[in-house]
């Protein structure tokens with residue numbers, strides 16, 4: 022574990038974003054995870070993404086379940102409210118929070134055990150419902166916090182640290198999210214910050230359920246030979262379909278890419294996703310194509326990463342419910358209570 | 373069979389039961405019958421007795437008519453409207469001697485199928501319907517209206533009252549009004565011309581209803597949630613609680629639709645299960661909206677871990693638990709009060725929850741609305757425990773009232789201004805000595821007041837801590853908070869006997885009306901009992917004082933394990949011998965006869981003199 026306190030003194034030259042905040046303003050408590058744990062890199066990527074997007078920290082609500090991964094919201098965005106709930110049930114808590122106030126940014130952080138094992142039901146239903154959120158699974162193929170048992174994302178044939186071979190079929194959460202109606206689906210690797218940060222930024226600016234499956238090696242229990250979630254294995258089998266850059270409406274600088282290799286997708290809020298294609302043609306707006314591609318590559322033992330799917334016209338849960346624009350948690354008595362006159366009329370109808 | 377007893381002669385005091393087939397559309401006709409009596413100024417209490425099935429199984433609708441105003445279940449049956457051949461034998465056997473049987477005489481029945489000690493009234497309902505209607509569905513539906521029409525004649529009721537009710541019900545649909553009145557008329561005319569009208573049983577117009585309203589408890593809960601300011605409801609269907617949400621939905625549409633743009637000032641989410649519904653409620657409560665769920669026993673079981681989280685992380689939530697026969701799936705369509713302990717100490721570890729026990733729809737509304745103030749003031753889950761008997765049956769009760777000066781008590785919230793002014797914010801700090809800390813709502817302030825909510829131990833400033841002292845500080849504060857709750861929850865309602873007595877009786881919830889009647893019956897036998905209706909947990913001091921003031925106290929409840937008694941013993945450190953169980957738990961509502969018989973026997977067995985000066989003891 023890392024017990025080193027972070028230096029609190031800031032260099033006067035530390036870069037500031039449009040709100041005048043430094044990266045430090047987006048950090049949280051000191052991590053208590055194992056040194057080298059993939060989850061810490063993801064926390065750093067979240068800090069970077071929020072800094073880059075000039076997000077006001079208090080406009081974010083962080084929610085998680087239980088696990089090493091679910092502890093991490095304590096370690097980033099210290100000026101945001103956080104809720105470390107119960108195992109496998111972050112999606113429902115997040116959904117309720119989102120119902121109460123449609124104007125915050127909801128960031129759900131979970132683990133593969135938390136989302137694919139105990140929480141698979143809630144995971145599925147939150148995607149179906151179109152909850153406007155960024156849902157991150159820090160996927161290490163094991164239960165880190167309970168000391169390395171296989172989780173439901175462990176690949177068939179992968180070997181545990183103790184030499185046990187997993188014989189169950191794995192759940193691919195990205196494929197599931199696609200099928201269930203998530204409108205932004207990505208996969209990435211905690212060891213690839215260049216790829217990860219923009220994917221998180223795109224998700225945070227997305228309207229609707231955005232899901233990112235992030236392979237995040239557990240150095241203590243699942244980083245050995247025979248594991249398919251180790252740093253080495255993921256580096257060797259990573260097949261990135263694209264590279265994303267997020268351009269905010271405020272700074273529309275055209276980046277120069279070779280013609281034909283760039284695709285622009287304008288999201289609901291005006292932000293632009295610049296997609297640089299890698300390798301063969303991959304269309305992230307083709308829902309069925311995306312599902313097929315994941316299946317095909319999985320059969321070949323490859324890990325497909327990048328922005329897998331995006332629907333920039335997706336609707337969210339509040340739209341389905343036709344709720345008022347003003348957050349429900351801010352409606353005053355006068356908007357909520359029908360009063361005594363209405364009650365008298367109702368009484369009269371009940372006689 | 374006994375020798376011919378004289379037919380029962382009683383006005384405004386009898387029980388009439390309708391035996392129907394589930395799904396045959398009888399419910400609305402039967403309800404019309406009950407309402408017609410109420411409109412004649414005579415109190416009635418109807419009860420649905422129905423199986424857990426949608427179509428084809430037997431159902432009964434029991435209407436107790438009581439000019440004296442007793443609203444509890446009475447037991448027995450003076451008249452049976454036997455419309456279900458399947459249950460004929462049972463229905464016939466359940467009729468009191470001297471009672472009346474109304475049946476469909478289209479097909480002749482052998483004499484052996486009847487009893488000689490009752491009055492048999494045959495009306496060829498099927499034949500009348502077949503003559504009048506060609507459509508199969510109409511034949512079925514209007515058959516129900518026909519027997520209601522016949523009853524109006526047989527019981528000497530006012531036909532015009534029923535006509536007006538039909539007109540009110542189908543206002544604007546003239547065709548339907550005419551068709552229904554026509555069916556009523558056919559039944560009425562047949563009875564008048566072929567049967568000896570009126571019978572010994574009669575309805576006499578009176579003035580005993582007053583300004584009371586007639587509504588079911590679940591609807592009242594839904595309305596209470598609207599008035600209580602609930603904006604988020606998350607639920608999963610389960611009998612007998614589903615209609616709480618249905619009512620909330622209907623009242624929200626009516627009262628909470630933005631007049632300018634038709635948008636909803638509420639959000640109702642049908643969750644995938646109860647784990648999710650309570651999770652949503654807690655997420656919404658954490659985020660500053662008033663949120664609730666409605667469920668029944670099995671749902672309560674599933675929600676346990678979340679209740680513990682909400683208790684420990686101090687998140688407001690309201691839970692309507694409409695209790696049914698348990699354990700397991702038990703008797704899903706029957707009534708019980710058997711979730712008390714599961715709710716009072718819900719979840720693992722040292723938890724304690726606030727419970728409210730409404731007696732009737734009026735209190736379902738009032739306590740239902742109050743639950744939201746309590747939940748936010750105390751930052752904890754609040755359970756409204758009603759049961760199927762009051763939840764799913766219409767009941768006469770006081771009209772709902774609301775004070776327009778009343779403002780929602782949002783509890784101890786730290787605002788942007790407070791934080792800006794530099795107020796010290798410790799999420800779990802007991803600033804006021806009442807155990808209730810201050811909280812902030814996400815989004816309040818850019819740099820101050822954010823905290824991390826967790827189910828693990830933390831210090832007063834919400835920082836992770838496994839230190840024993842921090843844990844104990846927190847648990848002792850939660851204990852103080854529960855003591856504070858004692859003074860905020862609705863107090864118990866005392867009903868002293870007409871004479872000094874050393875015997876007391878405690879009851880709660882839907883037992884109220886049967887209890888009141890039982891006390892009157894006992895008084896006639898010279899058994900005098902002070903009664904106390906408990907309305908909430910934690911128990912106020914008045915409850916312990918009441919027990920201290922009596923030699924022994926009957927605890928009357930509708931479960932097998934005497935759950936309220938256990939709570940009293942546990943929380944009040946009462947000598948168990950002083951609390952005598954009176955338990956009814958066969959799934960039917962408790963009756964006055966049951967209570968009175970059991971108490972009378974116990975009093976005789978104990979050879980105590982029921983009359984005497986109360987010994988004033990100080991509450992332990």
Ligand SMILES: Cc1ncc(C[n+]2csc(CCOP(=O)(O)OP(=O)(O)O)c2C)c(N)n1
Nearest residue numbers: 088089090108132133134135163164165166
């Ligand atoms: C209801 C319940 N069951 C079991 C546990 C024990 N538990 C804690 S974390 C965990 C697994 C976490 O795995 P994962 O979500 O993959 O997180 P990781 O630690 O790998 O990041 C389990 C089983 C619990 N906290 N609650």
Ligand code: SF4
Nearest residue numbers: 055058089165239240
């Ligand atoms: S056990 Fe594994 S998942 Fe948990 S902190 Fe250590 S490396 Fe990370």
Ligand SMILES: [Mg+2]
Nearest residue numbers: 132133134163
């Ligand atoms: Mg894991």
